[in-house]
Structure formats: C-alpha cells, structure tokens
Amino acid sequence: MFRERDAWRYDPPYDFYDSDGLPVKNPELFFAVREERGGLAGFYFFEPCGDALFYGLGLRPDLTGRGLGERFVRAGLAFAEPIHGRRRVVLHVAAFNERAVRVYRRAGFVETGRHSEAFDGYGPVEFVDMEKPG
Template sequence: MDQYKIKLMNDHDARIIAKWAYEAPYDFYNMENDPEDLEELLDSEARKDAYYSVFDEQNRLIGFFCFDEQIETVEIGLGMRPDLTGKGAGEAFLNAGLSFAQEKFKKPHFSLAVATFNKRALKVYERAGFEIEETVMVKTNGGVYPFYSMVLTEEKA
C-alpha cells in the first residue's frame, strides 16, 4: 500500500474525476453517463466521508474509492484514471483500497458490483478473492443493466 496515498476526496479531485473519459466499451463508466452518480461525486455534502482520492508516489491523482459502510459489510466503488486501466495495475490498486478499508472500518466482509460485460475488472476482483454472489439488474446510465454482485470475506482477504 506504500505506493499509494489514499486521502479524503476534495472538490478539486472530484471535478477532475468527473471529466475522466474511458474508451468504449468502458465509456459506460464515464460519470457524465449517470447524472445521479455525477451529482453525488461533485457535491461535498453528498460525498461526506465516503469518497477517497488515490495518489501515486509522485502525488498524481490515479483513482478513487467510495466506501459505504453497512452492518457487517463495506460496499466498495472504485475507478482508475482511464490511461492507467488495462495495464496490469488493477490488482495492486484494489488491494490498496481493501487494506485501507480493512484498517478504517474493521468489517469482515466487502462487496462490490461490476457490469457483467467488464471481464477485465471481473478478473481483477476474482484474483483478489471476490466471488460472484448473484447477477442483479441495476438502473444506471438511463437504462437497466446486468451486474455481478460480488463478495469477499475476511477469511479470503
């Protein structure tokens, strides 16, 4: 985790992340495609203490995490800067976020959702120990899409 610095997101970082543009088919994740997510990201009150910016060793913004603490579980949302995706850095990035969340929340379970078409992310999550729990239909980006609901238990982390 030493190669990453994770800090509470500020408005400056949120505005930068809001403009990130991914190449197809990953443009599905562009913030502009989901007005509700975009509004939450850009609203410091709505973000509260759930959104965190991730910086590399040169203090460059490289990604973000969103943590939603539940009773026994922390739900994770995440994103990497578009030019860094697909280059083998996803697992280290995810593990840094998981380590941060384990230390901060001390919960035995983690969950996340990933669009079923996103085989690249699915491989990263499975290598980290996440397992598909079910397929759910999620209303987002002006439609309803299939997502895998995935879980990671402390024993596997």
C-alpha cells in the same frame, strides 16, 4: 477530486463509467489516490452496510488495462481495514466489464449473484454481485 474525475473519459464500453459531471452522492465516503506529482490516479469508496463493507473504486482511464488492477484493489482493501475493521466486503461490477471481474476474482472475491439496474442513456445494465469474506 470530483472535478478531476469529471474529466476522465473511458473508451466504449467502459464509457459507462464516465461521470459526466453528475453530482456525487455521499462524497465523504470517497478517498482520492494521488500520484507523486499530485494528479488523481484513482479513488476508493467505502460504505458500511450492516456487517459488510460496500467497496467501489475507479482508476484513471489511461491507467486501466495495464495490469495495475489487482494491486489497486488490494491496496484499497488494506487502506480500509484500519478504518472499518476486518469484515466481509461486497461490490457490484457491470457484467460487461470482464477485465474487472477477473481482477476481483484474483483478489479473492467470489460471485454471489446478479442483478440489473436501469440507467438513463444505457437502459438496463446487468451487474455481478461479488463478495470477499472478512
């Protein structure tokens, strides 16, 4: 899965999400989403954090901006529930990614704060902290 994802290239400013072949931390927490023909369409990431579940995800670049986001987000939540139980779900999304912020809001997430992280080649990036009650 990770080699396929390494080939993904997003248009700016979303190229922030390009993996550039960097090693993945905790690969056991990732789940591949495959097309009928077997190609990688996206992935989910779930990490238990106390009473919450940290949620990450990604869609292949050619599938973004086509109205698939909310359904993809909700499908990931439904997939996680039998594994992790019904619990509060948290995520962080780059503030510039207004499309994703809107999708998460439609899926029931609310903003709980903001923080910044520094990244090589990008400098400080502001993130929106979001939560969906369990």
